[in-house]
Amino acid sequence: MRHLMVGRSAAGEIVRRVCRAVWKIMREECIPKPDKKMWKEVANEFERRANFPHCLGAVDGKHIRVVKPEKSGSLYYNYKNYFSISLMAVADSNYRFVMLTLDRLEMMLSLLFSRIVRCGKA
Template sequence: MSATEFEELLCLVGPTISKQYVVRDPISASEQLALTLRFLASGDSMTSLSYQYLLGITTVSNIINETCQAIWNVLCPVVLRPNMEAEWLAVSESFNEKCQFPHCIGALDGKHITIQCPNKSGSAYYNYKRVHSIVLLAMCDANHIFVSIDIGAYGRQSDGGIFKHSLLGQKLEANAMDLPAPKPLWENGPDLPYVIVADEAFPLTPYLLRPYSGKDGLSTEQRIYNYRFSRARRMIGNSFGILANQWKIFRKPILASVENVIKIVQATICLHNFFTKEQY
């Protein structure tokens, strides 16, 4: 992160996390933001940060939670969730240009965020990888920018079940996403809808496509479809990889309550989009 990017982020988030003088000088907004970014980017424990910044562990914890919430509140309306037809068309154009897959408005998948076992949670968060987690269900565009997310589902749930009960899934089912009207791909062709690409864990619907199953017995057209489909769908895997590489907090179990883990994930998603959009 450059000094210019830090200053720009501080100008947006700083007024929200600034403290008033009461008895002693408060910790400045720049110090709070720097501490939080270090925690997210390095994956250091709060105990380690308390020694580095000469602050109490409770103070460090409060700063991280409050700053992550401020980042989400300030940046979410700016960097997340396109909700206009023109924006969806721009996403579709980027997929067509980079992946040669037209009428695609996003690549969808779920990522398990490993956490410590919550108290009295039973097996709700215990997933097939034999660790406790919550699920980040996300959809991205062809530039690895997240356009819609759902955070906090139990790790034991399937991606398809999470999608069905998510706000994104419910809006798509109710046709409330302001998506572009179906259009033909070629002159005098049939009207085809704009779609999301996902793997076999998700249901096949008019707005969500899956690849043809199997490798043998596929026609040439089906193989070409699967190849272009995989080029489009890999964007969400790439986005998760970039996210985990930039923010090392995801490299090991996050030692926090589920509520605070959700705040951390929300903040990193907004920061990911904020810095990625600077490149385009």
Template sequence: MTLMRKLRTSATNDLNNYLRMDDMCFNELLSMVKPFISKKNTKMRKSITAEERLIVTLRYLATGRSLEGLKFSAVISPQALGRIIPDTCQCIYKALKKKYLKFPGTVEEWQKIARDYNSRWNFPNCGGAIDGKHIKIVKPVNSGSYYFNYKEYFSTVLMAIVDANYEFIYVNVGCNERISDGGVIETTKFSDKFLEKALKLPSNETTINKMNFFL
């Protein structure tokens, strides 16, 4: 991509603004997902490279632009982008989930998060911060007003839990906005595990001042 080459050689912060990551981070991510997104050339045409696939996906995620708008900078048809972006997102998740999106599975892992919250934010016995965000969507077929929110547009809810270093430990997306925050949590596997007492949270006997461990 000519644009990408120009951004990489620019002395300004253009690459970071374009992809929301620097060159080193991009190269590391590319090396991890390349085995999953590389396609073979055919006799009819050359395939879209792994680098191009990752660039258009990151640009789409960074801006939320329509595929029609994205085609001009990507020089890829909206039809192809409609296949490339979902496929690349799946491959990014596949490549990163074990290392970068790991839900605590032991008491010790929860305690590590709590120690980070206490040392960094002076906030004891905390296992994570939970919040949600409206993600604007095109109204699904035959959904009526199911996804129509109080801000008067159609959206789905992304709910996430992060540790003291702003790193995601759990993400859920897909719930409609007409449900309350508490209702969103109740639809998640996180809630199911909590109600089943299967989260392996620290007991009060092991917390600071023997107070409740919480998120």
């Protein structure tokens, strides 16, 4: 951060504020809450494009490799023999995400944040 002449904590606060502002302004447009009308449109489009009636989305998952979090034991260890969190997603017939879930995301963010805080104090 030296080239910007901004300290780490100041840069972190700027990033947090910008992210919150973008989320507040763009969330409804980019990630609308699902409702009956939306699900009907998704199902109708799947039937029209793929001749697949009553389909609300295509589901897939992915293991996202992570560095083993401290004191996590085997919590993040998967059957593929590496540490990961799992991403599950549902996409509509136009390949747009309509639902996402990250396994243990809250715990992972908490561990990451505590590591960042420790780095900031060092």
